[in-house]
Amino acid sequence: MLLLGLIAAxxxxxxxxxxGLAVLDPADTLGTVRTDTSRILAWPHAxxxxxxxxxxxxxxxxxxxxxxxxxxxxxATQLRLSINNIGPADPTLSCDSIVLSLAYATVGPxxxxxxxxxxxxxxxxxxxxxxxxxKSDHQPLMDPEDLVLGAPRTFTPATAAGPVIGGDTLPPQxxxxxxxxxxxxxxxxxxxxxxxxxxxxxxxxxxxxxVPDNPGQGPLQxxxxxxxxxxxxxxMTLYYHNGDGVASSFDFIIGSSxxxxxxxxxxxxxxxxxxxxxxxxxxxxxQQATYVQAMGGLRTELRFPYLDRYRGSAFRALAKAELLxxxxxxxxxxYLPPDQLFAFRKGADGQDLLVPDxxxxxxLVGGIYDADAHIxxxxxxxxxxxxxxxxxxxxxxxxxxxxxxxSVNRAALAGPANTANPMKLVLTFTTY
Numbered sequence: 001m002l003l004l005g006l007i008a009a010x011x012x013x014x015x016x017x018x019x020g021l022a023v024l025d026p027a028d029t030l031g032t033v034r035t036d037t038s039r040i041l042a043w044p045h046a047x048x049x050x051x052x053x054x055x056x057x058x059x060x061x062x063x064x065x066x067x068x069x070x071x072x073x074x075x076a077t078q079l080r081l082s083i084n085n086i087g088p089a090d091p092t093l094s095c096d097s098i099v100l101s102l103a104y105a106t107v108g109p110x111x112x113x114x115x116x117x118x119x120x121x122x123x124x125x126x127x128x129x130x131x132x133x134x135k136s137d138h139q140p141l142m143d144p145e146d147l148v149l150g151a152p153r154t155f156t157p158a159t160a161a162g163p164v165i166g167g168d169t170l171p172p173q174x175x176x177x178x179x180x181x182x183x184x185x186x187x188x189x190x191x192x193x194x195x196x197x198x199x200x201x202x203x204x205x206x207x208x209x210x211v212p213d214n215p216g217q218g219p220l221q222x223x224x225x226x227x228x229x230x231x232x233x234x235x236m237t238l239y240y241h242n243g244d245g246v247a248s249s250f251d252f253i254i255g256s257s258x259x260x261x262x263x264x265x266x267x268x269x270x271x272x273x274x275x276x277x278x279x280x281x282x283x284x285x286x287q288q289a290t291y292v293q294a295m296g297g298l299r300t301e302l303r304f305p306y307l308d309r310y311r312g313s314a315f316r317a318l319a320k321a322e323l324l325x326x327x328x329x330x331x332x333x334x335y336l337p338p339d340q341l342f343a344f345r346k347g348a349d350g351q352d353l354l355v356p357d358x359x360x361x362x363x364l365v366g367g368i369y370d371a372d373a374h375i376x377x378x379x380x381x382x383x384x385x386x387x388x389x390x391x392x393x394x395x396x397x398x399x400x401x402x403x404x405x406x407s408v409n410r411a412a413l414a415g416p417a418n419t420a421n422p423m424k425l426v427l428t429f430t431t432y
Contacts, residue, residue, distance in 0.1 A: 032319060036426045040416040041303040041396075043286030044279055046268070049137035050296040052405040053261035054130070057105045058229050059295075059408065060119065060174075060262075062212040063112040063222030065335060068293060068410050069271040071264065073224050074211040076140045078128050078258035079236055080198050082251045087191030092243030095183025097149075099239075100176040100208065103231035109159040109172070111408055112223025112334050116156040117214050120146045121176060124207040134261035136296040136405070142209050149177040152213065157225050162233075171233045174225065176210070183238050186250075198257075207259070208236075219272050220332060224408050229254045264295045264408065275412065287417035289328040293410035294338055294401035300413060303396035304425060310388045315429040321384035325399065326421040327374040328414040337411035340402035341367045341376050345383060346395040355397070356382040367402075376413075384427065 052058075059073040100121060122142040146152065155174060162170040186205075189195050194204040214222060227234065236252040254260065269277050276298075279285040290300040302323075327337060343365070344352035357365040357380055366377050386392040401409060416423045 031431050032428055033315065033431055034426065034428045036424045038304060038425045038427060039306055040423060040425055041287070041305065042290045042300060042413075042415045042423060043283035044276070044291040044298050044300050045283075046266075046280070047293075047296045047299045047400070049135040050404045051133055052136045052263070052295065053132070053134035053259065054256075055261075055405045056228070056230070057226050057406045058260060058262045059111075059224050059226050059264075059406070060102070060210050060212060061110075061112070061117060061222065061224040062214045062217060063115075063224060064217045064219050065271065065410070066219045066332070067271055067273045067335075067412060068276055068291070068297070069267045069269065070217070071224065071266055071297075071408055072212060073262055073264045073295070073408065074139075074209060075227070075229075075260065075262050076124060076128070076134075076207060076209045077229060077254055077260040078130070078202060078207040079205065079252040079254060080258055081195065081201050082253050084195075084197045086189075086195040086250065089191030090242055093187040093190060093240055094242075095180040095187060096239040096241060096247070098178045098180060098183035098186075098236065100178055100210070100236045101170075101233055102174045102176070102210070102227040102229070103233040104157070104159045104172045104174070105226040105228045108407070109226050110157055110223045110334075111226065111336070113221065114157045114159075115217075115222050116154045117212050117222060117225075118152050119148065119155050119174075119176060120151065120211045120213050121148050121178060122209045122211060123147060123205075124209055126206065128202075128207055128259040130257055130259040132259065134259070134263075136262065136264045138261065139263050140207075140209055147178045147182055147208075149179050157223075171231060173233055174227070178236075183240065186238055187240055223334070226407070229258075229260050230256055262295070262405075264297075266293070266297055268298075287415045289418065290413050290415050291410070292338065292341065292399055292401050292413065294404045294407045296404070297408065297410060300399040301396060302399065304384075304387070304394065307384060307387045308390070308394045311390060314431065315427075317430045318381060318385040318388060318427065319430050320379070320426075320428040321381045322426045323378040323380055324424045324426060325376040325378070326414040326418075326423065328412040328418060329420075331412065336409055337369055338401035338403065338407070338409040339369055341369075341378075342400050342402055343367060343378050343380065343383075344398045344400060345392060346398070352398060352400070355380060356386060356392075380425075384425075
């Protein structure tokens with residue numbers, strides 16, 4: 001009993017006045033002290049543009065997020081010849097139809113609601129390269145003409161079952177009919193140098209941009225549609241016939257060899273719920289709620305101003321450090337939080353660096369969203385111990401959504417002063 005009393009008293013002693021160590025938790029084993037009162041400073045800010053080229057999916061669509069403001073994504077892609085040396089030239093060729101098909105992603109094909117949307121298709125006028133890195137803020141140069149047949153045209157996503165074409169059931173896809181004048185422009189190149197190979201073709205026809213245009217959307221309307229352009233069903237098909245009425249078709253493919261990326265536009269100031277705009281204007285409000293948003297939208301900065309002061313105290317041997325980041329309040333059921341958050345430490349030049357717990361293995365650091373408890377848990381033991389010993393400077397962390405280049409998932413996170421379920425750093429020290 002005396003020994004337990006001495007340990008508890010030691011747990012109450014603060015290495016520095018501002019540390020606020022808690023008393024011994026009765027559930028802890030002998031020789032450990034657990035505290036969840038370490039000070040945290042949190043605030044959100046707009047993130048930098050992120051790479052979206054040559055990734056697993058691309059996004060098209062728009063919606064009005066009540067808490068985060070309007071979101072608009074568009075996709076640019078090259079098209080490539082499925083065979084070289086197309087021809088011979090035939091002046092009797094005539095386009096019956098030309099269709100751009102975009103296969104939906106099999107996981108999470110819609111973020112938001114499956115409302116109808118106006119989609120436009122524009123011809124890209126700048127040279128693209130699959131070796132270049134394109135980011136979420138790069139809008140390509142485009143011809144203003146909308147190539148969609150019957151434009152403006154509204155499309156409704158159908159992700160459960162694919163269309164039946166020629167007796168075959170295809171993967172779920174968005175099929176956009178294009179103006180037949182474009183098809184006849186291609187047919188005029190049959191047998192010409194422009195269709196000799198992909199290098200010649202891409203010099204002539206640089207690609208297409210698929211862009212939503214829905215200025216009349218209101219709060220909680222619309223969604224982001226996710227496509228797999230690596231799926232063979234994602235292509236542009238030209239249907240045509242010759243002077244004898246013989247019908248044919250030709251596929252212009254996308255695939256891994258094509259430059260392709262998504263760009264995004266956010267308007268956080270237009271959120272109808274004031275929390276985020278206020279927190280961006282006043283960083284102290286991040287103590288109540290802070291925010292993250294993928295595709296270069298938002299990140300949250302965290303600072304732990306007194307961690308390094310443990311260095312000169314009796315609490316130097318860290319058994320475990322766990323950062324608990326709950327979701328703040330409720331969210332719209334189709335605006336799901338990111339599946340994972342990453343915690344980055346800062347390098348000497350302010351660049352993002354992996355925490356040592358992440359380097360040791362993803363399963364060690366955590367950061368996976370617990371949908372039942374509505375919380376993210378991070379194991380940061382190695383990083384916190386390194387801050388205490390002086391191995392790492394106490395520059396804090398940044399929380400960034402996973403799948404940052406292929407989703408717009410967002411979350412409002414409880415700050416460290418949240419009255420309902422605050423963010424906490426739980427430290428467990430050994431005392432022997």
